[in-house]
Amino acid sequence: MKHGQCIHFTGAQHRLCGRGVLYAQFAPGLPCIQFMHKSARGGTYLKAGELPAETKPWPGALPKERCPFYAEPTDEQVQADRAEMDAHVEKTMAAMKVASTWRVKPKPAQDRRETVECPVCKGSLHLSQSAYNGHVHGKCETADCVAWME
Ligand code: SF4
Ligand SMILES: [Zn+2]
Incomplete structure (x- = not known):
């Protein structure tokens, strides 16, 4: 809002x-x-x-x-919505930081896939990297945790 x-x-x-x-x-x-x-x-x-x-x-x-x-x-609704978004961005940044150390640069010879510990919830974070463009996607198994696509 x-x-x-x-x-x-x-x-x-x-x-x-x-x-x-x-x-x-x-x-x-x-x-x-x-x-x-x-x-x-x-x-x-x-x-x-x-x-x-x-x-x-x-x-x-x-x-x-x-x-x-x-x-x-109301201002309360707007601020609550923003705080929720801030928390989500912060979680995603933490997971993407882990992914950035896992990433092969500029891109791997073959598609890669691995499950690592999620830095946010300590659950299973599935990472994959494309050999085509080097993009990394991530998705945590825990509901409402992190997920992103590059
Ligand atoms: S209720 Fe709000 S969102 Fe829906 S048409 Fe009216 S002004 Fe737009
Ligand atoms: Zn998680």
Whole structure:
């Protein structure tokens, strides 16, 4: 959840939002996103407690009154969501650090696969590296632990 964005927004690639409202009826704009915050680190991902470096109106924003169900999240909801994302990023970084020492650079002669100890939950982290492009994928066996694809 983000400031300036309706809590029911699911992404304009979907037909209906979480409240069951048809996005297409608003075309060519949407009332769902009013503005975007930008981080001093670049991008729109803000960490918990981080203040935005910049706030820009969302291109194509219609007045929020156009939808009677528009609902902004509270600051508590936004911060809780960010804290959850921060924790997830931190876990993924820890696992990718392990993967970076396991990785053959620039790429192995044959596809590689190995299971190592997950640095986050101590469970089984499955790593694989492609001989084609050297990319490493990782997935922990523990539900809701880490998983990424390069
Ligand atoms: S503003 Fe309306 S259409 Fe957009 S996500 Fe919210 S409830 Fe759905
Ligand atoms: Zn794990």
